[in-house]
Amino acid sequence: MEFEPVIGLEVHAQLLTDTKIFCGCSTRFGAEPNSHTCPVCLGMPGVLPVLNKKVVDYLLKMAMATHCTINRESSFARKNYFYPDLPKGYQISQYAEPPAEHGWVDIETEAGKRRIGITRIHMEEDAGKLIHDENSPSSYVDLNRTGVPLIEIVGDPDIRTAEEAAAYLKRLHEILVYLEICDGNMEEGSFRCDANISLRPVGQKAFGTRAELKNMNSFRNVQRGLEYEIKRQQYILESGGVVVQETRLWDDAAGVTKSMRSKEEAHDYRYFPEPDLVPVHVDDKWLEEIRSAMPELPLEKRERFVSQYQISPYDAGVLTSGRALADYFEEVARLSGQPKAAANWVMGDILRLLNEDKKTVVECPVTPTNLARMITLIQDGTISGKMAKDISEAMYTTGKTPGEIIEEKGLVQITDENALAAALSEILAKNPDQVAQYRAGKDKLFGFFVGQAMKATRGKANPQMLNDLLKKMLSNQE
Amino acid sequence: MELHQLTIHELSEKLRSKETSSEEITASTFGRIDAVEKDVHAYITLMKETAFAEAKRADEAIKKGECGVLTGIPIALKDIVCTKGTLTTCGSRMLSNFIPPYDAAVIEKLRAAGAVFTGKTNMDEFAMGSSTETSFYGTSRNPWDLERIPGGSSGGSAAAVAADECIASIGSDTGGSIRQPAALCGVVGLKPTYGRVSRFGLIAFASSLDQIGPFTKDVEDAAIMMNVLAGYDNRDSTSSIEEVPDYRQFIGKGIEGWAVGIPREFFVGGLDPEVEKAVRQAVKTVEEAGARCVEVSLPHTEYSLAVYYIVAPAEASSNLARYDGVKYGFRAPESRDLLDMYKKTRSAGFGTEVKRRIMLGTYALSSGYYDAYYKKASQVRSLIKRDFDEAFTMCDAIITPTTPTPAFRIGEKTGDPMQMYLSDLFTISTNMAGIPGISVPCGYSASGLPIGVQFLAAHFQEGRLLQIASAYEKQANIEKRRPNL
Ligand SMILES: [Zn+2]
Secondary structure (H helix, E strand, O other): OOEEEEEEEEEEEEOOOOEOOOOOOEOOOOOOOOOOOOOOOOOOOOOOOOOOHHHHHHHHHHHHHOOOEEOOEEOOEEEEOOOOOOOOOEEEEOOOOOOEEEEEEEEEEOOEEEEEEEEEEEEEEOOOEEEEOOOOOOEEEEOOOOOOEEEEEEEOOOEOOHHHHHHHHHHHHHHHHHOOOOOOOOOOOOEEEEEEEEEEEOOOOOOOOOEEEEOOOOHHHHHHHHHHHHHHHHHHHHOOOOOOOEEEEEEOOOOEEEEEEEOOOOOOOOOEEOOOOOOEEOOHHHHHHHHHOOOOOHHHHHHHHHHHHOOOHHHHHHHOOOHHHHHHHHHHHHHHOOHHHHHHHHHHHHHHHHHHHOOOHHHOOOOHHHHHHHHHHHHOOOOOHHHHHHHHHHHHHHOOOHHHHHHHHOOOOEOOHHHHHHHHHHHHHHOHHHHHHHHOOOOOHHHHHHHHHHHHOOOOEOHHHHHHHHHHHHHOOO | OOHHHOOHHHHHHHHHOOOOOHHHHHHHHHHHHHHHHHHHOOEEEEOHHHHHHHHHHHHHHHHOOOOOOOOOOEEEEEOOEOEOOEOOOOOOHHHOOOOOOOOOHHHHHHHHOOOEEEEEEOOOHHHOOOOOOOOOOOOOOEOOEOOEOOOOOOHHHHHHHHOOOOOEEEEEEOOOOOHHHHHHHOOEEEEOOOOOEOOOOEOOOOOOOOEEEEEEOOHHHHHHHHHHHEOOOOOOOOOOOOOOOOHHHHOOOOOOOOEEEEEHHHOOOOOOHHHHHHHHHHHHHHHHOOOEEEEEOOHHHHHHHHHHHHHHHHHHHHHHHHOOOOOOOOOOOOOOOHHHHHHHHHHHHOOHHHHHHHHHHHHHHOOOOOHHHHHHHHHHHHHHHHHHHHHOOOOOEEEEEOOOOOOOEOOOOOOOHHHHHHOOOOOHHHHHHOOOEEEEEEEEOOOOOEEEEEEEOOOOOHHHHHHHHHHHHHHHOOOOOOOOO
């Protein structure tokens, strides 16, 4: 029997607000343990949560970017469970009335394009962290992360392969980062993914028994974890067994998933409406504010780049992989008036230099103005492409303008035909044997004359002009 | 009359006219505490030292002519409101070492108004009880009969006012915890509209029902206290932006032409004959004051107790989850592991009634039971609210008994939680609906125990409530007795 995997992903994205979701504490990562805390996020008696409006702004952005229906009223709920990293003994989340539902994103894999549904997006608070001391029987609690805002993006069970799961995740990640509402750092846990996965015989409508998969902290691990889990469940089903409903952890080192807790051990979260918060009302004005501030999203931008700049979809993909890079490219294209050359230079030398230094385009010492200027100088023949390579590297290391560098290095091309002709005459006169051989049909010697000419002009000869002139002079039988 | 026996408005007059000083009033009050506290046990913590410092500051302010309405007035605080730097136990072993690093919003307001804090008063553990008998710190006594309970959960605050161990006090009311002890101790107790007073710093029992309010010696003092306590607070999302009127302007206004509703369902079997007689007399008094009494119906009243004992414990089971021994408060020693620490801490830190309600609430919210209990209760709750909304289209205020009986004996109901719960029968539906209510003394039983009458008004109609309460108080002119301590 052939089986079909049914996969739904739950993504938690930490939002880039300055302050926490229900108090004024900083959300900055990496501070001294428990230094970003106050009575509210410590869950002290008598304190109350107050919703950070920015969190709603960010949720609305994500909801719009993923084509969700936005509910004008949503409410908070308490999710109750005991754990030391959860100071109140409950997490404030949203349950019965989510703010956004029924969205989708398009993904593309080897198998083609597919649309993956989004069940809902809601806001909630993050928990703290436990720090275990290997040398002591105690554990410590760091509550800096407690109350950092999260959105949970619950996907429909539309995904059928591990590859699709990774593509879907990358799409969400890209949108979140583009919207500048999440830094997308999977290692630090600001972008986390759990997966629900079950198998069913191909053609069957009803879902099989699912396992929930946790602890996959990279795109690769999500793919590996799901691939492993598909095989594991397939093996069980093919050998006549039954899949048990449970939560399983991905063990990266061992490359396997391991049972964490069974359905019987699952928490009963006892959700109920959060009485300390009032429902969130989103009115037209608020929606319009968000809508008008929405940036162009990566997919739209990609399509626009292809049509507007006549560049390949691949190039457009590279150039839109980040908002800052896309902006950089567009600025160079606009200032130089040469989008294709701009694309080549940005994707070629600039990205290579940045990658070597592990820098991002925001930190690039070559300003769009300088790069555009250089492209213009190539176009008008002032410098050659080869010179430009040197100039771009010099701009990158010194931050100087192309004009300054050309001046310093004396790099201006010789474009004066008479001057160049004089130089060539001299070379031909000095090498009568080679001239004779060339004229006798030894074409390869053309390169020799070019080399000599470049040497004589210290590389400043305009290559095109040199070629043309040389050909003309060599073919002139004396 | 001694200074500690006077009301806020009487003392304010004397302070303003420099006839006395806050230090004298404070000394008089602590003198009274020294004399009767061992019998009454109204307080868990006394704040004598800071009180005298505050009194001194108040006197300096008065000298400079900066005399607020509460400047120099000794006020007692239920031990459920957080006081920065002062032990706040909520009547529980769980918080027996908890010193809040912040003041509740009402404390800030009272401080700003110049109040002198006498101490933190006894209460049922986490406000769960109607007698103070569930307190980890022992039972407070009813000043009118030391063998009887003062009511609860704000029993200490009511007893302190009745015994003149303070001039006024702060309580909190989730199902009657201000009005019931006020009635049983013969003082005025007002529960404001839900959202009228900030809950910031009020240790939560049932968040959707809890509300802070005053205990005072007369209705005018209640208006003075409300002027200080009421108002929007951006730290409490459920606090209302509704404008706060000057409540004092409603005092002495009269109620000629008012329609006063008498809910059919409140004069039922189980109502003590002496209470019924006193409240019927109060109805007559209200009519004498010029109001017309109309019968109204609150048909869902009979479910209010059942609804309350689902909603309140459900919220409490979640609100009290934070007491786990990890961050503050009591932690049981010598635990094997995390689960063991949780179990030992919560077993030893909470008393029986609190555990009973946590279990009730946990059950009501459990998967498979939520719809049948919590959800159904929430639906009935909206019906109870609608009953009141409809009733208030026909009347300006409602009059009912505050409690079914006068104060009962210590230990009389501890063995039977249902009997204890019934003592909140007439007060609970008010919290369900979120409307304001006030209990005013309306007489004494044959054995000399105080009896209270309750007035209710529509949302944010504390003004009207105070108007009818003060009109009644004036018209009834109940003989002013003092407990024999
Ligand atoms: Zn905080």
